[in-house]
Amino acid sequence: MVICVQGTLTEEDRAAWRRLAARKNRVRKRWERGIWVGYGVIWAGWLTLKLFGVFTILTGARFLPHAVCADTPLWLKIFDVLDALALIGSGICLLGLFRRSPGRPPGHDFGRLLPMELPTDAPIRAAFFGDGYFTFWDARGKVRLGYSSIDEAWEDEGRFYLLFRDRPPMALPKRGFAGCGPEAFRDFLEDAAGFPAGFLK
Numbered sequence: 001m002v003i004c005v006q007g008t009l010t011e012e013d014r015a016a017w018r019r020l021a022a023r024k025n026r027v028r029k030r031w032e033r034g035i036w037v038g039y040g041v042i043w044a045g046w047l048t049l050k051l052f053g054v055f056t057i058l059t060g061a062r063f064l065p066h067a068v069c070a071d072t073p074l075w076l077k078i079f080d081v082l083d084a085l086a087l088i089g090s091g092i093c094l095l096g097l098f099r100r101s102p103g104r105p106p107g108h109d110f111g112r113l114l115p116m117e118l119p120t121d122a123p124i125r126a127a128f129f130g131d132g133y134f135t136f137w138d139a140r141g142k143v144r145l146g147y148s149s150i151d152e153a154w155e156d157e158g159r160f161y162l163l164f165r166d167r168p169p170m171a172l173p174k175r176g177f178a179g180c181g182p183e184a185f186r187d188f189l190e191d192a193a194g195f196p197a198g199f200l201k
Contacts, residue, residue, distance in 0.1 A: 001129075001130050001180075001188065002127055002128070002129055002130075002179070003127070003128040003177065003178075003179060003180050003184070003185055003188060004126070004127050004128075004177075004178045004179060005124060005126045005127075005128075005172045005173075005176045005177055005178070006125055006126075006176050006178065007123065007124045007172075007173040007175060007176025008123045008124065009118060009121075009124065009171060009173065012158070013118075013159060013171055013173055014117065014118055016156055016158065016159065016171075017117075017118050017161065017169075017171055018116055018117070020114075020154060020156070020161060021114040021115065021116050022116070024114050025113045025114055028113060029113075039102065042102050043101075043102050046098055046101060046102055049094055049097065049098065050094070052091075053090075053091045053092070053093075053094030053095040053097075054091065054095070056090050056091030056094060057087070057088050057092065057095075058091075059087050059091075060083075060084045060085065060086070060087025060088035060090075060091060061088060063080070063083070063084040063087065064081065064084035064085070064088070066080075067080030067081045067083070067084050068081060114169065115168065115169070118168075118169070119168035119169075120138060120168075122137075122138065124136075124170075124172060124173065124176060125137040126170070126172065128188065128189075128192070130188075130192070132146055132192070133145065133147070134147065136170065145164075147189075147192045147194075149164055149167075150163070150164060151163045151164060151165050155186065158173060158174055158175070159171050159172055159173045159174055160172040160174070160182070160185065160189075
């Protein structure tokens with residue numbers, strides 16, 4: 001089965017892409033901001049733990065000479081010394097917990113921000129094959145890619161959008177499908193790429 005798409009993007013297509021890009025970028029920025037805030041809380045907790053450990057050690061060390069030299073009964077002096085040593089030991093234990101700092105946040109990939117404009121004014125020409133590959137033509141000529149290169153697929157009332165890892169996105173107007181309808185392409189894409197196209201209202 002071969003599905004061909006040909007067409008020219010209209011201003012309506014471009015406006016629809018701008019709406020999609022703005023929505024996706026807002027979501028990605030929120031997630032990224034949430035990760036940084038959460039990581040700031042982790043950093044603050046780690047730093048508080050270490051500072052409390054240092055404070056506990058210093059408190060115990062300050063109290064220890066007083067406990068040894070105080071003019072108190074021996075049994076009370078022993079309890080005071082044990083209290084001071086317990087403070088110092090607790091502080092050492094706190095410093096020993098989570099010895100390594102949290103560092104920088106791990107690489108959470110929410111995807112790069114989408115461009116607000118579609119990258120080409122050239123007519124859309126693409127062919128989708130059942131052998132795991134599809135072909136399209138851009139300003140540099142013919143490009144052949146595997147379906148594994150598609151990161152996300154989105155659909156609205158008038159078009160499909162294919163988002164890639166390392167190249168600009170592609171908009172496929174539904175009016176340009178030849179040989180099948182949008183429903184058949186949706187099913188084909190789900191089988192070929194392994195995930196369905198999310199529908200945008």
